[in-house]
Amino acid sequence: MSAPDPEDKALRVEEVISGLLHWGVLGSLTLITAGTVLCFLEPGTYGVRGGSPADLHRFLTAGAAFPRQLAWFLGGLSRLDGTAVIVAGLLLLIATPVIRVAVSIIAFASVRDRMYAAITSVVLALLLFSFYLGKAG
Amino acid sequence: MTPAEFTLVIAAISFLAGLLGSLVGVGGGIIVVPALTLLFGVRIQTAVAASIISVIATSSGAAAVYVRDRITNLRLAMVLEVATAAGALSGAVVAAYVSGRFLFLLFGVLLSYTAWSMSRRAGTRTAALPPDPWADRLKLHGSFYDRAVGETVSYRVSRTPLGLAVSYVAGLVSGLLGIGGGVLKVPVMNLAMGLPIKVCTATSNFMIGVTAAASAAVYFMRGDVQPFIAAPVAVGVLLGAKSGSRLLGRLKNHVIKVAFVIVLAISALQMLWKGVR
Numbered sequence: 001m002s003a004p005d006p007e008d009k010a011l012r013v014e015e016v017i018s019g020l021l022h023w024g025v026l027g028s029l030t031l032i033t034a035g036t037v038l039c040f041l042e043p044g045t046y047g048v049r050g051g052s053p054a055d056l057h058r059f060l061t062a063g064a065a066f067p068r069q070l071a072w073f074l075g076g077l078s079r080l081d082g083t084a085v086i087v088a089g090l091l092l093l094i095a096t097p098v099i100r101v102a103v104s105i106i107a108f109a110s111v112r113d114r115m116y117a118a119i120t121s122v123v124l125a126l127l128l129f130s131f132y133l134g135k136a137g
Numbered sequence: 138m139t140p141a142e143f144t145l146v147i148a149a150i151s152f153l154a155g156l157l158g159s160l161v162g163v164g165g166g167i168i169v170v171p172a173l174t175l176l177f178g179v180r181i182q183t184a185v186a187a188s189i190i191s192v193i194a195t196s197s198g199a200a201a202v203y204v205r206d207r208i209t210n211l212r213l214a215m216v217l218e219v220a221t222a223a224g225a226l227s228g229a230v231v232a233a234y235v236s237g238r239f240l241f242l243l244f245g246v247l248l249s250y251t252a253w254s255m256s257r258r259a260g261t262r263t264a265a266l267p268p269d270p271w272a273d274r275l276k277l278h279g280s281f282y283d284r285a286v287g288e289t290v291s292y293r294v295s296r297t298p299l300g301l302a303v304s305y306v307a308g309l310v311s312g313l314l315g316i317g318g319g320v321l322k323v324p325v326m327n328l329a330m331g332l333p334i335k336v337c338t339a340t341s342n343f344m345i346g347v348t349a350a351a352s353a354a355v356y357f358m359r360g361d362v363q364p365f366i367a368a369p370v371a372v373g374v375l376l377g378a379k380s381g382s383r384l385l386g387r388l389k390n391h392v393i394k395v396a397f398v399i400v401l402a403i404s405a406l407q408m409l410w411k412g413v414r
Contacts (some may be wrong), residue, residue: 013206014211021201023348024273029375032368039365040141040338050141059140059365060179086364090190093371094353097346104215115275119215123347126222130351133229 013107024096031089038082047083084110098127140365143177147366148373149292154191155377159199161397162338162383163319164345165374166190167404174234179366182194183213186361191374195347198378199385203339210279210336212341217304221318221348222306231354232313238412240314245409250326252401259397266331283338292336296329303329311348320404323397334393335385344380372396 039045047055076084101124108117138146145181150172154165166188173184203209270378272278272294280291303325307318326337385393 014207017211018201018205021197021204025197025201025379029372032371034370035364036144036368045223045343046144050139052139056138056140056176059143059363081393083364086368090357090362090367090371093190093197094350095359097193097350100197100330101347103216114210116215118138119219123215123218126219126226127210127347127351128224130229131354133189133226 012111013104013113015101016107017104020100022097024092024099028089028093028096031092032086033089035082035085035087038080038085040082040108042082098124101127139395144369147172147177147369149389151191151370151373152380153365154378155198155374155379156381156384157196157262157377157400158195158265158374159342159378159381160338160388161319161339161400161402162323162345163397164195164349165187165238165377166192167395167407168369169374173366182359184360185190185364186353186363187370189349190357190362190367191370192349193346193353194371194374196342196344196349196379198375199339199382200343200346201340202229202379202382203385206282208281208339209278209343209375210212210332210333210340211343212275212279212296212299213277213332214340216277216297217300217322218274218347219342219345220304221308221311221322222351224305224368225312225348225351227305228312229310229414231278231309235244235313237314239299240310241408244310244314245405245412248320248401248405249409252398252405255279255324255401256398261341265309266293269295269299282386283331283333283335284313286295286401290333292331292333295331300330302324308348312352318348320401324401335343338393338397339385378401 036046040050041048046059055098073084075081077088101120105117105120108114108120124136151169152169154167157168158165166185169188169191170181170184173179173187175180179187200209204211257323275297277294277297278292279294280289281392283290303321304318307321310321310338311318322341323334323337326332327334332340353362
């Protein structure tokens with residue numbers, strides 16, 4: 001067995017990251033599109049058959065914060081509620097770059113690039129710390 | 138207008154924002170926010186939250202292709218991300234103590250100057266770059282296949298410490314002013330560090346998603362991410378960014394540069410306007 005070429009190793013990291021982003025994007029696109037279609041089919045959401053100008057006005061002026069309790073979300077998903085499916089897609093979209101950083105650490109470590117595994121770990125730590133601050137603030 | 142028409146119109150506008158954003162390496166905020174607030178009277182917090190979703194969508198939508206085609210300088214992106222993430226954290230901490238108006242004016246002037254200096258150097262070759270031991274140690278030099286000219290372009294990276302400093306500031310202001318860091322990172326990579334413009338926009342595009350994800354989580358927990366508005370924005374931008382990513386390789390360098398300078402000039406005007414208003 002010959003030693004792996006360093007150029008090949010770099011290519012593997014890029015393939016892993018590119019593949020992850022591809023599937024993350026495809027998943028979010030599918031969920032958000034499906035959720036939007038469901039919202040137009042379910043009575044009492046966006047309005048069946050496209051809704052009316054009054055429906056739009058109601059949506060654009062909605063001042064109340066969007067419901068984001070875990071119970072609502074899980075319940076909505078099990079009922080295939082359109083809004084919950086959209087939220088699942090948006091959450092996947094937000095999570096994809098974070099997962100990308102975490103996966104990069106593993107990818108660099110697996111090709112024994114210690115320096116870049118360390119650099120990427122610092123990015124993840126800073127990111128998680130800012131999530132923590134955001135939640136507290 | 139009905140909800141169905143609104144969804145389609147916003148998706149179409151967002152498609153354009155994603156297309157442009159993926160080519161020049163910045164989020165589509167300069168298009169999405171005015172479209173939502175001025176055309177449809179959406180609350181500013183909701184519009185900004187949708188715009189942050191659009192930054193993530195621009196980044197992830199295009200990065201799969203840029204990384205696969207090796208246009209993105211992955212190592213440089215990882216290194217600069219450290220500085221940006223640290224800057225964003227500091228921004229969150231100092232936000233309560235700084236005057237927004239003053240910062241908007243400062244960055245309006247700074248971006249105007251950057252737009253002017255980038256337009257002057259459009260097309261001309263950069264002068265010899267000083268050697269950079271940081272770039273050597275971090276193995277930042279790279280090459281990519283430029284489809285527009287049909288050859289592999291090799292480049293050396295210079296002035297890494299300056300790049301880190303600017304990326305830190307980019308992270309800081311993205312938290313404070315809600316602007317994407319791309320408008321600062323693309324010029325420093327191009328003018329100071331010596332990277333080809335396509336590598337700059339693709340690398341910036343890769344980085345902006347991470348910074349935006351941190352802010353997006355905060356907006357989401359606050360309840361500002363409205364599914365009705367964010368959904369068509371996300372879908373439109375993702376599709377636009379995917380189309381843009383297939384286009385970048387084939388476009389000539391000066392086209393990208395001109396598009397970036399225009400985006401920069403519009404951002405500068407928006408900053409100045411917020412500062413004087």
